[in-house]
Amino acid sequence: MISDLPFGYILFAAFVFGLIIGSFLNVCIHRLPLSQSISAPRSRCPHCMATISWYDNIPLVSYVILRGRCRSCKAWISLRYPLVELLSGIFAVATVLRFGLTASGLGCYMLVCALIVVTFIDLDYQIIPDVITLPGVLAGFGFSFVMVDVSWKASLLGILAGGGSLLAVAWGYQFLTGKDGMGGGDIKLMAMLGAFLGPLGILFTLMAGALTGSVIGVALMIFRKEDGKMAVPFGPFLAIGAILYIFFGPPLVYWYLGLFSPPGA
Ligand SMILES: [Zn+2]
Structure with missing residues (x-):
């Protein structure tokens, strides 16, 4: 053995x-x-x-x-x-x-591999290929039947929450500014992440991705004095958020929730 x-x-x-x-x-x-x-x-x-x-x-x-x-x-x-x-x-x-x-390990490693590919392609070309994310949604849903952490119901909910939340953000941004802010590739990426990680993972990924994205985005704006038009791809930050969740998610979530519990509880 x-x-x-x-x-x-x-x-x-x-x-x-x-x-x-x-x-x-x-x-x-x-x-x-x-x-x-x-x-x-x-x-x-x-x-x-x-x-x-x-x-x-x-x-x-x-x-x-x-x-x-x-x-x-x-x-x-x-x-x-x-x-x-x-x-x-x-x-x-x-x-x-x-x-x-374990099967959970295999599923998560496949997701991490997909995220590595997505990150480097997004950095170079500002695109996220459908040939990774769309089969990824199906793979995530399939894996939910053998993974311990995410049930198939959570996976379905994650697909809807992941795709839906970014779709709402994209529509809101477009409504307020009249410009396209977020690509369809990001939306499909979130749907794939939702399929693997479920709704809690999506929430964590969005928060961690937005946090690292804004820190690095602000740093880029300060150190790279270019005129306002900057294409900072969001995909790599979502990838960082998702990878943080896969390896450190539950302890980080409990630590964060612990910040709000009354002392001595
Ligand atoms: Zn050569």
Whole structure:
């Protein structure tokens, strides 16, 4: 049995598994916005188009051995590649620590992977691809039948609350300012988060996302003196909010509620 192995081995295996998944996430981040296939052809250097051989495509290791440069043309390889692999590896370990080897863990790790892809695509292109969020809504609802924390009713409610709340915000913003503020991609992202996390998770994600978004948004406005027109994508902040909820949600919620309970209660 895999669960009979020493815990350290399981964590190490999870890390390696996460690195390999991270390598696939990099392909998704690079190819999905360009509407290219994620299964074929083999990866190429974006500068010289040389096909990357398997030994130069080992997650994290190859980047270190090549010292961050393409073997044939010596162009710098984006730091995003090892960063995504490392993030994916760390979250795989964190998932095992938080959930063990359970269906809930698998569901949450899949969600985290989707959020990594969404975040980096949204940062580059200010879009959130439907090919991730729409199947994600279905996957979240499907997982609610095997996950312990979220029932299928909570999942349905989460889809409505997630999609509906942002739709209301978008309509309100449009009504007040006459401009499009929030993209449809954000709404579908929230519906996916709702499917996985339920209504409480949605509430937490919106609050944590708005909080980190406004802190970083204000910092950007102060340090980047550009004229008012700024496109700060909201997707990455929703992703941060959701990931905080997955790994720290219940303790944070109880701490927050505890702030309002009478002393000694
Ligand atoms: Zn090259």
